[in-house]
Amino acid sequence: MSHIIVHIVLILGLPPLLLGVIGKTKALFAGRVGPPLFQPYYDLAKLFRKGSVFSTTTTWVFRAGPVVGLVTALLAGMLVPLGSHGAPVSFSGDLILFAYLFALGRFFTASAALDTGSAFEGMGAAREVTFSCLAEPALFFGFLVLAKLSGSLSLTVMLDGPFPSGWGVAGASLVLVAASLFIVLLVENSRIPFDDPNTHLELTMIHEVMVLDHSGPALGMIQYGAAVKLFVMGALLMRIVAPFTSGNAWADWGLFVAGMMALAVVIGVVESVMARFRLVFVPTFLVAACLLSGFGIVLLLR
């Protein structure tokens, strides 16, 4: 029971810190002091206190976007195991619910963008749904590899490392899947080199341009939801890359948090050393991600 509470607290509380660590890493690379680690929390608190402006063009869909985006990410967080601790909710087939919850969130965030009637946000929505079309098969090829290795269809058992036949037997497949999932993670969470969460060049962005018209608490919900999504997908990836257990249940939580911080540092490094790709190359990389995890399953089924 206490582990379930820790799980919920981590899912609710930790995600913005990930953004703080990424920001700090980037600042260090650029030789700046950078904003404090907890800046994302201050930003969220400020947004939730602010007033909002709603466009006269919008309807209930515009307000539903942030709500659905946040709720789906949080629910998906209940399905994913954090470190060696299983998820609070786990059943055979939860991996499909996991993927489809994000799709539901995407449906409403993209619809909310179109609700403003602005061409910019339309562009963002179109890019978001287009790139997800390519990210989704990559994710499912990855799931196939994990399911085949573990003989289970529940995320908790699939990621219950170290895999019985784990890195020793199917190391090659797992490397491919991890690489592919890392690309999917960067694309789905609008990180450099695929998208830039900080740019103000509306014509080149994906996720940020969709939420241009949101303000106040609604914008806060969107940013919080985005952080939760990054956290949840990151937890999935870290479990494959570093399936370690210490033996002590509470030490495992520490291990998990350390792993997530390491992931944030890696993302920060990637963002610092790479330039953003031109938009036309994003699909190419996503197809590469599909092929990587596709190879992963071929290696297993040969």
Place this chain on the structure above:
Amino acid sequence: MSEWLIVMGIVCHAVSGVPGLFRRRDSDAGQKLAVVLGLIGSALGIVGAVGSLWQPSVANSVIKIDAISVIFLLPIFLVPALGAIYGLTYWKQAEHIHNGQKLRLFYGLVTAAMAGVTIAANSILFLVAWEIMALSAFFLITTEDEDRTVREVGWIYLVATHTATLCLFALFALLRNVTGSFALVALPDGPGTGIATAIFLLATIGFGLKAGMMPLHVWLPGAHAMAPSHVSALMSGVLIKIGIYGLVRISSLLPHPPLWWGGLLLAAGMISGVLGVAFAIGQHDLKRLLAYHSVENIGIITMGLGLAMVGRSLHRADCVALGLAGALLHVWNHGLFKSVLFLSAGAVIHATHTREIDHLGGLAKAMPRTALCFAIGAVAICGLPPLNGFVSELLIYLGLFRSLGIGHETGWAGAAFGPPALALIGALAVACFVKVFGAVFLGAARSEHARHAREAGANMTAPMLVLVGCCLLIGLAPLLVAPVLERGVSAWSPDLATGAVSLAPLAPLGWISVAGLALIVLLVVAGVALSQRLRHGGTASSGTWDCGYAAPTARMQYTSSSFAQMLVGCFTWVLRPRVHAPSEQPLFSRPTQFRSHVPDIVLDGALRPSFRFGAKITSSFRFLQAGNIHAYLFYIVVFLILLLLWR
């Protein structure tokens, strides 16, 4: 007892349009009578169908009602009755005095004939009902036969449906040859697989043509677009499923399918699913777009059926149960949400008089109920939780994963393409429905018609709400429908000797309810929290910020074509869009035009050119038939002499 209820229901539907023929053309009485008859027929039919689940299946030489029949009968009785109510406003007799009577006559007939097909116990009744259904559908498609395009679409349908009938004649002749009777009974175990293979292939082509499987879908987009919307709902929601019924029924008669049969269906399903939704993304016509989504969903159903066949070949009861239960449930689900979508599209067309997506926009304000129904239908068709589409897709996903040999020793590597393909279909469907929902209902109105739209009347919104309620019910409580599906699976594969099939250990149906309810509760909580924060912080309204652009117009909005442009670009290799872009302009450019259009690759790319070529070749023999009686006598003499020489 219950079979008589069903037969009475069928008769009620069959005659529902007849009294109206004897009424004055401008009176609504005939239409109201038809609706009442249809409702009575549907009530009798549904009671009979549900009742027959609780008694041993009826089987005599004429009719046979088992669980598979019941599963197909329920949407057949539900959707047309709701469509008839919708028609009271949408196709009012007083406003359509020239074709209203014809429409209702064939509407009742097609409903009765569909039900007839599903309860037929012998191939004669099956074919008779099939032909009545096919021809009534032709007259329904050509309701507005004064329009040239409508007639052309009708002819294409007629050719396609008769090609299908031809295949069925061959199929039933072969079946008669092997089993020795016209009854639809299982093939004996013995005979060579050659005949069984021929029967299977004929069924795939014949029934696939009716179901609209890619590349046999040529008739479907045009016919669905041109028919009145409640007829489109009937055709897309129910009629094309009769093709699936045929495939399910015939495949249940063939013992020991080889692995490649299931593989073929699985591959056909994947092609149909991915390309169906890809073509849908390229469309500008609201109803044509929905029609291509029928091709996609037929693909998903076919994947489930293919998986069940693979399961039978591998002797994997779990794959059979998950695949077939998923396919059968998707038959229901597609019947429900596609009807909602066609009916709400009809409401839009009724209010704005256009099917062109890029002329619409901002309708959610004027038509809130229609917009809500469309949104729920769109979420359901994308297979997203907590609605019904998710349940059936989940069953098929689980079956596909398992058929790979996960958690079991026997497996088939070919199924590895299934889950990613289904994921791709789902993601493309999300893209397509965000596009159409956004372009039609959100943003600002792009034309005068859209600006002056008004909400549809209660006759039109009530049927949609009923269907939406069914979508929610199946999505939130799938355990309710599991027993029916389990009976359907047992009826389909008696050779699997599993006794009672149970879905409960195979699929997390209870968890789906929990997750769906949790999702809804959390959405409400988060929504209330947001509105409280908004009240606390204060809200203001203004024009869309748009990065500070001062004078936006509705025509600057992202259109459905621009939304789809990247995806159409990814699929250029198969969509082959025709783009008429403006040529290079001088310094001070003149007004110019841009048009893009995605033609159907099979119909416009292959069939039309090849038929034209055939017509050209054969027309060079036209001189032989000059209308000259001497020449004809001469041909006869020559032919007789040749015959004599040959003997």
